[in-house]
Amino acid sequence: MKAISIVIVLAVFMLNHNLSGRNIHVLTLEKSQQLARQNSFKMRSLLEDFKIARYELRAARNRFKTQVNLKFDLPDYSETISSLQDSAGLHYFPLKQARYNAYLQIEQPLPTDGFFYLSSGIYHVQDYFLQEQSFRLNTRLGFEQPIESFYAYNRIKSSLKMAELNYRLSEKRLLRAQLDLEYEVASAFYSLYSALERKNIALQTLRQQRDAYQLALNKFKAGVIAEVEALQMEVDLGEAQNNFDLSLVEVQQKADAFKQLLNIDLQDSVILNTDLTYPIVKIDLQKALEFGFKNRLEIQERKIAIEQQKLTLKRIDAENQIQGKISAYYDFIGVRQEPRYYALNTTFQNAWEELKKRPGNRGIAFSITIPLWDWHVNKNQTLAQKARLHQQQMALKDLEITIKRDIRNTVMELESSLKRLQLLEKNVAVAEKSFAISKNRFANGDINSQALALDRNRLSQAYNSRLNALINYKLLLADVKRKTFYDFVNDHPVSLDDYLQQE
Template sequence: MIRNKKIIIIIVLIGFSIKIFGQDTLLITFDDAVRIALKESYTIKLFKSNQQSMQHYFSFYKATFKPRLDLNLFAPAWSESVNEIQQADTLPVYNSNGSMKIGGDLKFTYTLPTGGNLAFTSYSYREYISTAFSGMNYKRLNTNDVYNRFVISLEQPLFTKNRLKEDLKEAELQYEKSNCTYTRAQMDIIYNVSLGFYNLYRASMEKDIANEKMKNSEESFRIAKLKYETGNIPEGDLLIAEITKAQNKTKYSEVCSLLEREKDNFKQLIGLDMDKNIVIVTDLRYDIYKIDLDTAINQGLLNRLELSEAQFDIELQKIQTDRAKREGRMQGKISAYYDLTGVSTSNKGSLSELYNSSIDNIKVRPPNRSVVFSIAIPISDWGRSKSLYRRENCKLEEKKLILENTKNTIIKEIRDIVRTVEESRSRLSIYEKNKEVSTKSYKISQLRFSNGELTSQQLAVEQERLSQVQLEYLNAYITYQMALADLKRKTMWDFQNYRSYTAPLE
C-alpha cells in the first residue's frame, strides 16, 4: 500500500509539473524524454528537414502538369550604337543607330498529358528607331511603330517515354523513401533515447549506491571508533575503517562528476537547453511477455522500413536504367506554330492610333505558320549507349542483391535479439534474487559487527559485495530494457500491445 501511494505521488508531481528540486529543475520520465526528443532533438529536425525537402521536390514536379502564365516586360529596352556600313568600291561609312522598345509579352503554357506543351503567346510593344547617316551630314531618319503578334505553338516529343510523368514518378518515389527514412529515424531516436535515459539512470543509481556505501562506511567508522576507545578492537581495524571511509568518499565524488556528464549528454541528445537541470523519474519494475520467434521474424519482414527503402531504390534505378536504354534509340519531335503579326503602317500618331493600325495590318498580312516533324536516328556511337545501359543495369542488379541481403540480415538480427531478450531476462531474474539475498546478508553482517563478531575489514568486504550485486542487478535491468527496445526497433512490432509501429510517430 505504501509503495502504491509513493507511485501515485510521483505521477501527480509529474502530471502537474511541480518542480520540487528548484525553479530550473525538470522532472523527466522516459515517455517525457521520448516526446521531447521527437520534437526538439537535432536528429529529428535534420530528418524532418529532409522529408520536407523531398515533399517540396515532389510538389514541384506535380506542379509541372499545371498551366503556367508568364509575363515579360521591356520597361524600357534602350540602346545607341555606331555601326559600320560597308560600301562597294569605296570606304565604309559609320552610322549612328538608336532604339528604344517599350512593351512585353504574355505567355500561357498548357502541359499536355502526352508530355508536350501547347502555348498561347501575345507580343505587343512600341519601338522607336533612329538612324543618323554620316554621309548626309548626320541627317536623322526616325520610325515610330507598334508591333502586335499572336502565336499558338505546339511541341510534342515522339517515340520516347513521357519524361514529365517519369520525373513525377521519380519524385514520388524519393518522397515515399524519405517518409520511410523519417519513420525509421524516429524508431532509432527512441532507441537512442532509451540508451541515453538508462545510462543516465545507471549514473544516478551509481551515485545513490556510492552515497549509501559512503554512509555505511561512515557508520562503520563511528562504531569502530567507539569500540577502539573501549578497547574492543585493535588500532589497525580503526585505521582500515577510516581508509575505507575516505575511499568511499572519493568514489562518491567521482560518480557525481560522471552523473553530470551523462546529464549533459542526455540533454544534447533529446534537445534540451544545456543550462536546464534535470532529474529522471523511473523505477526498476519490468514487464515480462511472451515473444514468439516466428511472429518476430514475420513482423520484421513485413514492417522493417529498410526493405521498403531498398524496394524504392530498385524502382528508382529502373528509371535510370530505362533512361540509359533510350540513349541509343530513335527519337522524334513535332513542332508547329501559327502566327498572326501586325505592324503599324503609319509612322506618326497617338499610341491608340498606332495600336489600331497594327491590328488592322494583321487582317491583311498573311499569317506565319510552320510544322516541323523531325527524327533523330542514332546510327553508331561505338558502343557508348550500350555501355551506359549495361552500367545502369548492373546497378539495378546490385540493388536487388542488397534487398535480398537486407532480408537475410533482418532475419539474423531478429533471431539474435530474441535470444538476447531471453538471456537478459533470465539473467535479470537471477540478479534480482542475488540482490535480495545480499541485502539481507549485509544487514546481518552489520549486526555481527556491532556485536564484535566481525572485523572492520570483513564488514568492508561485505559492503563491497553488496554494492557489486546492486550494480550487477542495475546493469542486468538496463540490458534487458535495451534488449526490449532493440527488439521493437528491429521488428517494428509491439509485443506487449500487439500492434505495429509502421505508422509515423508524432
C-alpha cells in the same frame, strides 16, 4: 508488471554547491527526448532536408499543371549603326528605336512529355530615325510531342518518380534519426540514473559498513573479538568511503554528458523524474521482421537506389534509340506600319483589322533521328549501368539477411533480458534477507567480520545486477522500436507524424 516509481534529484557537484541563480530543469525521459530533438543540429538539418524533398515533390507534381508567364519590355531603347547589303553594295545607316511589347505564354504539359501552348503578344516599335511606328499582333496555338517518351524515356514522369523516391528516402532518414536520437537520449538518461543508483548503493554500503565497524570496535574493546578483525572492518570502511567518493565523480561525469546531449548549460541543475515501470512485452518475431523489412532505412536506401538505377538505365538506353518530335501550330498575325504622327490607337486598330483579314498561318512537322553507328559507346554505357543495377540488387539481398539476423538477435536478447530481470529481483529479496540474518549473527558473535562482508558484497552486487538488468531491458525495448519502426509496448507502428506533431 513490476512497478518501480522513482524520483531522482540530480545535485550538480561543482566547486560551489550553492545553486541559487542557476536554472533547474525537471525532466522526464519523454521531455528529455523532445528537448534533444529541438536542440539537435543533426535533427534540424534532417528536418530541413525533409522539407526540401517535400517542396521538390510538390514542384514535380505541379509541373503537370498549366503554367502561365507574362513578359514585358517597357521600353527596349537602342541607338546604334546597322548595315544593309544589296546589289549596290554595303550601306550603313543609323538606327534609333524604342520597342514596347507584352508577351503572354500559357503552357499545358501532358503526361506524354509533350505540351500544348498558347502564346499571344503585342509588339510596338517607334523608329525615331525613319519617323515611323509599327504594331504587330501575334497569337499562336501550338503542340509539341517527343515520340521517344512513348517507348523509351519520359522525362516529366521520371522527374516525378525521382522526386517521390527522394521524398520517401528523406522521410525514412528523418524517422530513423528520430528513433536513433530517442535511443541515444534514453541511453544517457538511464546511464545517469544508473550512476545515481550506484551512488545510493555505495552510500547504503558505507552506512552499513560504519555500523558494522562501530559494532566491531565495541566488541574489540569488550575483548570479544581479536584486534585484527576490528582493523579489517576499518579497512573495509575506508574502501566503502572510497567507492562512494568515486560514485560522486561518476555522477558528475554522467550529468555533464547528459546535459551536453540536451544542450543544457553545464552550470544548470536537472531533476530526473522517471517512472521505471517496466512492461512485460512479448515480441511477435514475424511482425518485427515484417515491419523491419518494410521500414528499415538501409533497405529503403537500397530499394530507392535500385529504382534510381532503373531510371538512369532507361535514360541511357533511350539515347541510342530512334528519337523524334511531332510539332504543329496555328497562328494569326497582324502587322501595320504608319508614320509616327499617327495616333497609337489608329495604328493598333489598323493592325487588328489586318489580323482579321489575313488568313491564319499553320504548320506541322515530324522530325526523326535514327542512330546508325557510335562504335558501341551507348551499348557499353548500358551494360555498365546494368552491372551497377545487378550490384545493387545483390547488395539488397545480402542486406535483408543481415537485418533479419539483427532483428532476431535483438528480440532474443530482449526475451533473455526480461527473464534475467525477473530472476534478479528474486535474488535481491534473498540477498536482503541473507544480509539481515548475517548482521544479527555477527552481533551475536556467531560469524566473523569476513562472513558479514561477504554477505554485504553479495547484497551490493545484487542491487547493481538488478539495476543493470532493468536498464538493459528498457534500452532493448527502445532498440527493437528503432530497428523495426514498431512500438511493441503500445502496439502500434511508428510514423513520422507522431514526432512532427510534438514539434
